[in-house]
Amino acid sequence: MTSETTLKQTEDTVTLQPGWRGFASDWSADRRAFRTASWGKAMMWIFLLSDTFIFSCFLIAYMTVRSSTTDPWPNTSEVFSLQIGGVSVPLLLIAIMTFVLISSSGTMAMAVNFGYRHDRVKAATLMLVTAAFGATFVGMQAFEWTKLIHEGVRPWHNPWGAPQFGSSFFMITGFHGTHVTIGVIFLINMARKVLRGDFDVERPGFFTSRKGRYESVEIMGLYWHFVDLVWVFIFGLFYLW
C-alpha cells in the first residue's frame, strides 16, 4: 500500500496501517497502543481526558441544580453587565475575557511552531505573551469575583434568585481560574527553559531526568488549549444559556 508509513523502533521496523484497520492493529498489537504519540503526549491527553470528566461533573451539577430549582435563575446577562458611560453593556467583561483567552491560545499555537523550528527567542517570547494573556484573564476574573461578592453573592445566597447560582459560579469559574493560574506558572517555567536552550542541548528535566525536547512545548500547549476549550463550554453553558 502506498498510504503506509514505517516507524523505526529500537529493534524492528513496524508498518503502520491507516484507518480502522490501523486502529484495530494498534490496539491489538500487544505493545504500546499510541504508536506515533510519545509517552509524554499520550499521558497529557489522558490527564486532559480525566480533567474533562471533572469539569463535566461541575457543569452537569450546575445543570441539575438550575433545572430542579423552583426559584428563578438570575439573569446572567444583567448580573455580568458593566456600566460604560452610564450605559449597561451585557456580559462585556466576559466577552473581553473570552477574546483574551482565545488570543492566548493563538500565541501558544505559534510558540509550539517556533519551538519546532528551534527559534528560541520567538518561541519563548510567544510563551511569555501567552502567560501575560493568562495573567490578564485571571486578573479580570478576580475583578469579577470582587464585584459579585460586593453585590452580595455568596455560595448559599444572592440578591436575584436561586441560591445555587452562587455555588455554581464560584465552583466552576474558581476551578477554571486555578487551571489558568497553574498554566501561567508552567508557561513561565517552560519559557525559561526554552530561552536557556535546554531543549537544544537535551538538558535532562529536573524531575524526570529525561532528555529535554521541544515536544515539551507542544505538550504544554495541549494543556493551555484545553484551558481555553473548557472556557468555551463555561462561556456557552454558564454565561450565555
Next chain:
Amino acid sequence: MATINPSPENTSGSDHQEHPIKLYLLVWFWLFVLSTCSYLVDYFGLHGAVRWSLILLFMIVKAGLIVGVFMHLAWERLALIYAILAPPIAVLLFVGVMTFESYYTFTDRVLYFGAR
C-alpha cells in the same frame, strides 16, 4: 501517508507536529468570529430554541477547531483520537440521566413541598 500525516510539511511521521503559521492564524480568526457571534446572541437578546441552538452550534464548532487544529488531534492516529473522544460519550449519558433526575426533583418540589 494519508492517515498519519495529511499535511505535506510533516514528513517525520512521528510525534512532531508542525504546520504552517497561516493555518493557525485562520483558526484564530474563526475563533474570534464565532465568539463574537455567540456574544451577539446575548447582545440581541435572542430567546428560546434559537438562542440555545445557536449557542450550542458556535460552542461545538469552536471546540472542534481548538481540539482538531490547535491541539493537533486531527493529525493523530485513530487509536489516540478514539481513546480521547469516545469516553466523553459517557458524559452525554450522564447529562441525560441528570435531566430526568432534575425534572423529577422539580416536580416533587412543586407537588409535595408547596413550591411556587
